Amino acid sequence: MPTTLPFVFAPEDERQFLNFLAPYGLTAYPDRIPPDWQTFVVDAAAATRLDQPAYYLAAESMAPLSLRTVKRGREQGTTEIDERQSPVLHYQRSFEDEEGQLRSGRVWCELNLSGDMQKNKAFPDAFRRLLAAVREHLHTRCHRSDPTGWWVGPQAARLAKSGKLLREEGRKGCLIRPYK
Numbered sequence: 001m002p003t004t005l006p007f008v009f010a011p012e013d014e015r016q017f018l019n020f021l022a023p024y025g026l027t028a029y030p031d032r033i034p035p036d037w038q039t040f041v042v043d044a045a046a047a048t049r050l051d052q053p054a055y056y057l058a059a060e061s062m063a064p065l066s067l068r069t070v071k072r073g074r075e076q077g078t079t080e081i082d083e084r085q086s087p088v089l090h091y092q093r094s095f096e097d098e099e100g101q102l103r104s105g106r107v108w109c110e111l112n113l114s115g116d117m118q119k120n121k122a123f124p125d126a127f128r129r130l131l132a133a134v135r136e137h138l139h140t141r142c143h144r145s146d147p148t149g150w151w152v153g154p155q156a157a158r159l160a161k162s163g164k165l166l167r168e169e170g171r172k173g174c175l176i177r178p179y180k
Contacts, residue, residue, distance in 0.1 A: 003131060004108040005138055006150045008166045008176055009094040011047070013142075013153025019044035020137050024130055026057040026089070032070065033079040050093065059087040062127050084110045087127040089134070092169075094156070101165040103173065104150055107134060144179040152178040 009017060022043035029039065030052050040046055042057055058065055058081070066085035070078050081088055094105035109131055111123055142151035152166065157178035160166050167173035 002108045002110045004106055005135060006104055006106040007094065007138060007142065007153065008102055008104045008145075008150055008156045009153040010102065010155035010159055012155040014050075014093065015044045015047045016141070016153075017137070018042055018047050021057065021134075024059065025061050026059055029056040029058055029081060029088075030054075031056070031080070032075050033067075033081070035077065035079075053095065054090065054092040056081050056083070056086075056088040057091050059089075059127050059130060062124050062130075063087045087123055089131070097167075101167050102156060102159065103167055103169045104176065105169065146177045146179045147174065148179075150176050152176065 022041070024042075026042040027039040028042050028046060028050070030037070031054055040049055063086070065088070066082040067079050068082060070076055070080055083090060088109070090108050092105045092107075095103050097103055111128065111131065138151040142153055143157045145152050150168075152160070156166060160178050166176040166178075168176060
């Protein structure tokens with residue numbers, strides 16, 4: 001079962017979050033990696049390079065990545081990361097939809113083996129500490145939400161107070177309000 005940390009970030013909140021991740025030396029990979037993909041380090045400047053809705057943030061310095069080639073379908077020939085055997089955080093970005101509402105994103109990671117609660121040996125303790133640091137960062141820097149369950153970035157909370165609607169990602173996402 002994955003560990004999921006849902007959030008609502010404005011663009012400035014995303015830059016601050018990526019700046020927080022910079023000392024860990026993470027590299028960004030899209031969900032499907034094309035053959036000519038050039039990796040880049042995740043930092044505040046990387047926010048301008050992120051153009052897809054979701055990325056894997058890989059801790060390659062902690063353990064090797066497990067990659068496999070897609071053999072069928074439209075994306076044949078691309079490579080994908082096995083998130084159950086690789087030290088990666090899946091980062092789904094917050095985005096502004098067509099109606100001008102800010103939609104939620106999330107960070108998730110598959111730390112435990114499926115079906116039991118034993119530690120997955122593919123993830124070193126340093127990676128577990130990284131995930132704990134991300135959770136602590138969201139807990140200390142972000143606002144809680146009403147209804148509960150999301151972390152609202154400080155800039156997103158300011159936008160919500162000025163009238164911008166924050167919603168859960170999805171077709172019928174619920175309205176999210178920063179908790180006072």
